[in-house]
Amino acid sequence: MSYQIELRHFTYFMAVAEELHFRKAADRLFISQPGLSRQIKQMEEIIGVALFVRNKRKVTLTAAGVYLKKELDYIFNHIDFTIRQTRLIDQGSNGEIRIGFLGSAMQTVIPELLVMVNKELPDIQFSLEEMSNHLQVEAVEKDQLDLGFVRLARVPEGIQKKTVHTDSFSLVVPLEHQLTSKTFKSIAQVSDEHFILFSSDYSSLYYDKIMSICEDKGFTPKVTHKSVHAQTIFKLVESGLGVAIVPTSLQRGFDLGVKFLEIPKIPQKAILSVIWKKDNRNPALQQILKFL
């Protein structure tokens, strides 16, 4: 019989698929270029499919190679997770849940969830990472995350979504700003001010909603700064660089020189959803989902 495929082949394939350059990939793997070339060639022979096109001076993936790369990405993540999980079970834990979240989820849902789960399932461990909407969806698909806390209208096929929190929007102004909760009637009162918002690529749904809040009141906001961190936005507001519109729940958890003025009578809500992969195999996830 012929050779057997090994994880080594997959590792090498991924390096070449990412670098699209045999020597650079070999450097990254700390092996020689001919050794790498031979292993890739062997892999192509075992599978019986050309994975790369070595065209003149550049290397590209074939259609089959593109597919294989995507799947191996998932497979490697799943193997890593499985081994970590095996270690945790050995140590008597019930497993690990990997959670991604937007900064604004850390003020409301996540702490409650953690407290509740920790009480009911004390041997489940958590790993938490702040990530953008987009990266969370990718990570959930790749099996790098079990749960994501996102603000998204739609999610791809194969991903489940459930609303966990609905929040109003608040205007954020410096403490010394003339507006107060009594005099603040409409967002149109600050139509001439500069706006500081979360980046649209951090959360495009949030960004679109802010735009529609302003459009409804008949103006287009002058967006002068964007950030991915609430802390940064508050600091910029405090420094007088402009005003911001954020989910009201962000008022908690930060101690800054800004005022929150809840925007009255608008239909837009900041909706926080939790997402997970339909065919996620982490048994701890099934337990956690019962609490949501």
Added chain:
Amino acid sequence: MSYQIELRHFTYFMAVAEELHFRKAADRLFISQPGLSRQIKQMEEIIGVALFVRNKRKVTLTAAGVYLKKELDYIFNHIDFTIRQTRLIDQGSNGEIRIGFLGSAMQTVIPELLVMVNKELPDIQFSLEEMSNHLQVEAVEKDQLDLGFVRLARVPEGIQKKTVHTDSFSLVVPLEHQLTSKTFKSIAQVSDEHFILFSSDYSSLYYDKIMSICEDKGFTPKVTHKSVHAQTIFKLVESGLGVAIVPTSLQRGFDLGVKFLEIPKIPQKAILSVIWKKDNRNPALQQILKFL
């Protein structure tokens, strides 16, 4: 640095986990028992977890081992599937076929083709776009399309052409028109009416054929309207703006207030051809061509 885990370890682990007996597992794997023992030991060292309990004279799985066995079962299946799928993609069983077509092809050949291919090669995806003859030829040459459904007498060098459907022409008149299938004997009976035709730059072959049909009967049609959409043409006929001559198969698929009267005893036929580029590298195309 320490050893790296390989699929070999997983394979051996699965054999021992199933046999719960090192010698039997070694026999099944066609290796010696000490070799197997050493690989399992190494695997346990890499992961850092005891997977088996060698108790007196019998071998059992630890809790961690039970979990790992279940997951590896899944992982092996997923790897197998991925490699099979990679091979299929290489052979074109999976992938995308980009098809261009004239509106009149959507009533006959394309639906049949799609149903047939979908049955035999369920993993091939289609992208469909309605385009003129001319644009289809261009797109096929540029490798923007894999297949084109056209009505053309000649195609440029490098393009392959094959007839897939031959159709008669029909006269299209309003429902309340005096002519019926019984009284309609010759196109000359409507020589004084206004004609609504497909634009010559949408399909010049069609246009030329209509002209020759009329010429053969000794008159030149008064063309008052042109359109690229059958739907539009039928609406204009329904509204009493004139009569039309179209391929008979267009009778299907539209629900409009017009009558189709097949034109008797004429040599002209509406010929639908499929075109593709000789050196198209889409592997899925080769598969599809077998059905044509």
Added chain:
DNA sequence: TTAATTAATAACTATGAGTTATCAAATAGA
């Protein structure tokens, strides 16, 4: 034309998977 860059080929070296031979521990049967 020459120089530089790339992957493939050829011939080698040495790591470690798999071998045989053996041991130690445990059981079962007298």
Added chain:
DNA sequence: TCTATTTGATAACTCATAGTTATTAATTAA
């Protein structure tokens, strides 16, 4: 108790092959 038997682990080996260095062939850039 004393064997005989079954088990996995250990020790010392050998050999298949992953990875090495040196080189070539092909292409591009200067």
